[in-house]
Amino acid sequence: xxxxxxxxxxxxxxxxxxxxxxxxxxxxxxxxxxxxxxxxxxxxxxxxxxxxxxxxxxxxxxxxxxxxxxxxxxxxxxxxxxxxxxxxxxxxxxxxxxxxxxxxxxxxxxxxxxxxxxxxxxxxxxxxxxxxxxxxxxxx
Numbered sequence: 001x002x003x004x005x006x007x008x009x010x011x012x013x014x015x016x017x018x019x020x021x022x023x024x025x026x027x028x029x030x031x032x033x034x035x036x037x038x039x040x041x042x043x044x045x046x047x048x049x050x051x052x053x054x055x056x057x058x059x060x061x062x063x064x065x066x067x068x069x070x071x072x073x074x075x076x077x078x079x080x081x082x083x084x085x086x087x088x089x090x091x092x093x094x095x096x097x098x099x100x101x102x103x104x105x106x107x108x109x110x111x112x113x114x115x116x117x118x119x120x121x122x123x124x125x126x127x128x129x130x131x132x133x134x135x136x137x138x139x140x
Contacts, residue, residue, distance in 0.1 A: 023126045024074055026137040027114050032057070032121070037136045039078050045121060046079055047089070048098045053119060060120040061101035062113050070107065074123050077139050 026042055028034070033055050037045075044050040046061050053059055064071035066083045075083045090100035104110045107124040114120045115132040123139065124130065 022073065022140070024070065024077070024123045024139040025126055025128075025130055025135050026078075026121065026123050026139060027111070027130050027133040028121045028136050029114055029116075029118055030132060030134055031118050032134060032136075034136065035134065039137070039139070042078050042121075042137060043080070046101060048093050048100070051098075057119045060117055062110055062120060062122040063101040063103050064107070064110065064123070065103055065105055070123065070125055074139065 026037065032053055034053065041050070045059055046063075051059055064074070066087065071083055075081060075086055079086060081089075094100055102113070104113055104122070107128045110122040110124050111128060111130065111133065114122045121136070126138075
């Protein structure tokens with residue numbers, strides 16, 4: 001009986017950690033004047049419909065690479081489109097004079113970019129500690 005309880009507890013803790021790892025944090029440079037964003041507001045930024053923060057500072061969105069599971073999760077949960085469809089959209093926006101979101105190769109690279117670049121916004125896995133940035137939203 002005791003062994004069953006221990007195994008059950010271990011499985012539950014493992015499940016909790018896996019589900020937590022599936023969550024994402026939307027982060028922004030610490031100088032950004034907002035403290036939170038809704039999913040719709042984040043989508044508007046990444047779809048290049050909102051290009052400036054409330055104070056007029058340009059928004060600099062950053063994406064993970066197209067093959068990243070983090071990007072797929074973000075695209076599905078927030079933008080409601082797969083990355084392949086969004087690439088076509090951003091190509092169209094590029095021809096209209098809008099710059100698509102920049103791309104970084106890892107959560108650590110996104111974090112470092114957002115820490116350094118004023119007006120920037122990105123997303124990382126909850127497995128990364130978001131030091132030196134503002135957490136604007138949690139995506140599940």
